[in-house]
Amino acid sequence: MKYTYTHPRPSVTVDCVVFGLDEDDLKVLLIERDVEPFQGCWALPGGFVLPDESLEDAARRELAEETGARDVYLEQLYTFGRPDRDPRDRVITVAYYALVKMSSHTLQAATDARNVAWFSLNDLPTLAFDHDEILQMAHQRLVGKVRYQPIGFELLPEKFTLTQLQRLYEIVLDRPLDKRNFRKKILSMNILMETDEIQQDVAHRAARLYRFDHARYRKLTREGFNFEI
Amino acid sequence: MKYTYTHPRPSVTVDCVVFGLDEDDLKVLLIERDVEPFQGCWALPGGFVLPDESLEDAARRELAEETGARDVYLEQLYTFGRPDRDPRDRVITVAYYALVKMSSHTLQAATDARNVAWFSLNDLPTLAFDHDEILQMAHQRLVGKVRYQPIGFELLPEKFTLTQLQRLYEIVLDRPLDKRNFRKKILSMNILMETDEIQQDVAHRAARLYRFDHARYRKLTREGFNFEI
């Protein structure tokens, strides 16, 4: 082999783009850096990969440590390795994106007390390193994937109304959807389980609550069904 | 920051899954390892990322050095980082996949004289490390992507017949397509440029040759066109 194990090694980090859904906006979770470089800048949560953990384990650990988010949907996005992307040293970062149920996750401040906050995608601060590029790619991936994989549910509470689900798609895809057609389509897929509960504390007729039926979805998928909005 | 730059660093490599298309088969390019571990085993071409090159540069360099392939379609696939994926040491590999025009690329043997060969996907040898997993993922990605991005053309010669194009999709998607419907659809996209040449040296009516019109495709894409087979 031409290059041996004694060659200079880069550092390897993981960074996470955490998406959450608000009443009317897609949000990203950022942390404020308290060390140079980019001190005071907002950045994606992330950190070094430890010797004995997998990349995904590293991402989940950093996410939990820095934001308190656990048990979230997590998927590898892309690996960024421009030689000069970190001004100090060669750092290759494996980026992940996560989808969290904002409503149920009350975020803990980072263990090391850094500032953590949600930002609307339309109103982002300047980000450290190439994190803006990473974020944009994650957003593109989400928009592309939400239409043909049932990952949108990860952004909603366990039980949700059809209107909430429709809003989710309208926000992520950034275009209005027809109410009747949307309901017809999503219900005809047979991947929603109607609960016997209804919305609480609304000043109008309460809507029925549904939940995503994972088992049913897996079964249908095995039989050749393809999710698509 | 909790972990510093002095933490143990993994090695980082790139590996390439190179696809080519035969008369009737999808093929992968493999090299025979001449060092331990997995000496004598077939493996994906790849190697260490040098300190001052990007990941994609590293992939292209290794590809050229080990197989002679240049100017190919190359796309990052996924990053594999199980702590024990290399028996000697922690090695994280950034996998790429490449699509090459087998007809026009005469492969050179590797610079370091290792054995290089094409294998049919249906008749693979045992592969080193987790390379089989990488290969399977690359194959899945290709199958998934070929339908909605015009990357299939990268596997054909510059000029090709509609039948060749149809065969390509039939092989990659592993199902028969209807000739008339296929032609209607692909021609109606307006992304093929009809040449004034025809197939040579065939013992039957010679078919018209077409080429993929990149400029036209980009223009249509900007206008909202979506490729889909």
Added chain:
DNA sequence: CCAAAAGTGTTTCACTTACACCCATGA
């Protein structure tokens, strides 16, 4: 003249789209 692949249209069916009103509830 035979073998082999090139080339070509129409009908059917399924799915998508557009569209508007009444109902239930809480304030």
Added chain:
DNA sequence: TCATGGGTGTAAGTGAAACACTTTTGG
């Protein structure tokens, strides 16, 4: 009783799928 969203069906249009024969060429 009013404001607010919940819930529902039909018709028209568009795109996908099924399907078979004639033409061209070289051997």
